[in-house]
């Protein structure tokens with residue numbers, strides 16, 4: 228089989244790129260290791276930047292997002308008994324949109340299927356060949372049958388555990404990593420959200436986040452130990468712990484119910500450089516990971532897709548390699564800023580096992596500065612709604 232762009236990974240990055248390329252008549256094939264049901268069953272991000280929404284519009288996939296997405300003009304931050312609001316609208320003129328990654332992925336799959344897009348599921352043993360030549364190809368197997376996909380370019384959209392990043396030789400690749408000494412235990416429950424906006428809570432018992440998907444679907448997270456397993460936490464224990472970490476008036480109105488999903492995610496900051504090697508381009512989690520505190524994971528994947536899509540368009544429509552030649556540099560410049568924001572907000576909001584009394588005082592001082600200083604709130608708002616592409 229031959230295509231113009233071979234896309235490894237059918238998560239949000241790969242699907243969005245495939246659909247955007249399709250709008251300009253550029254052919255692609257998506258190779259996904261899992262089933263569609265598996266990909267749609269993964270509960271992940273929930274906050275979309277305006278830049279992401281614009282890309283979904285460009286891809287012709289934003290109707291349901293516009294109809295069902297919930298606009299948020301600000302967020303609440305709490306510490307101890309203090310609670311304050313950072314107003315995104317006032318500081319940036321831009322809101323964020325609450326719409327789950329599951330829904331984004333569902334809309335993109337639907338669009339690809341409607342336009343006859345080629346997606347191969349259950350692929351195994353994906354290997355990228357000749358990425359540093361003009362004639363790359365991808366070999367893989369489906370049901371034990373070997374296949375080959377010839378292409379002009381390969382987009383590595385296969386997440387943190389994929390093969391694309393490993394294809395770049397070690398003497399070319401440089402990796403930067405910080406692993407945090409805790410995880411997030413998340414649950415989804417068919418209950419009304421405790422508050423109409425998100426609450427990020429720093430408490431002596433650890434971080435908590437109150438989020439949502441819609442008016443009857445809530446998403447809550449608590450900082451947990453890396454050795455915890457989801458099955459160690461009964462729903463009752465989760466709700467009790469959450470109530471202890473959020474302001475008392477919020478805890479009093481929290482509606483609890485059975486969880487319909489419960490999972491633990493470790494927290495990591497990770498960047499690989501460069502994001503391009505020959506005709507292979509890394510996008511999204513394949514190239515970088517942020518701790519989830521700033522809701523930047525999915526949104527940073529989208530900014531990569533923005534740069535790569537424009538680069539590939541320039542190549543096919545104007546025979547110019549300027550866009551693809553500057554892809555890595557442009558994408559990384561924005562990635563590092565998202566890394567900084569996510570690291571800063573994570574450091575501000577969590578309890579660390581080795582935190583000294585001095586470190587705790589610094590956290591409180593910084594939270595008080597953020598609560599009372601418009602410039603600090605402006606900086607947080609600009610980062611949270613998304614820096615310009």
Ligand code: FAD
Pocket residue numbers: 235236237238239240241258259260261266270271272273274328350353384385386387388389390491492510511512513519521522523524525526528
């Ligand atoms: P992925 O979504 O990882 O998609 C990669 C795809 O490639 C997968 O479908 C995978 O099956 C496929 N694949 C992997 N290897 C191969 C292979 N060898 N061959 C073919 N296909 C392959 N972000 C937030 O902003 N907020 C959150 O709350 C949040 N929670 C998260 C929780 C977890 C457990 C994880 C892992 C991430 C979370 N993120 C969150 C981050 C966000 O979900 C990711 O940034 C986003 O999914 C990145 O999309 P992607 O398409 O680049 O990668």
Ligand code: DHB
Pocket residue numbers: 271272273274425438439446519520521522523
């Ligand atoms: C959600 C996840 C985040 O990491 C975040 O910062 C905000 C919201 C969510 O899943 O809703």
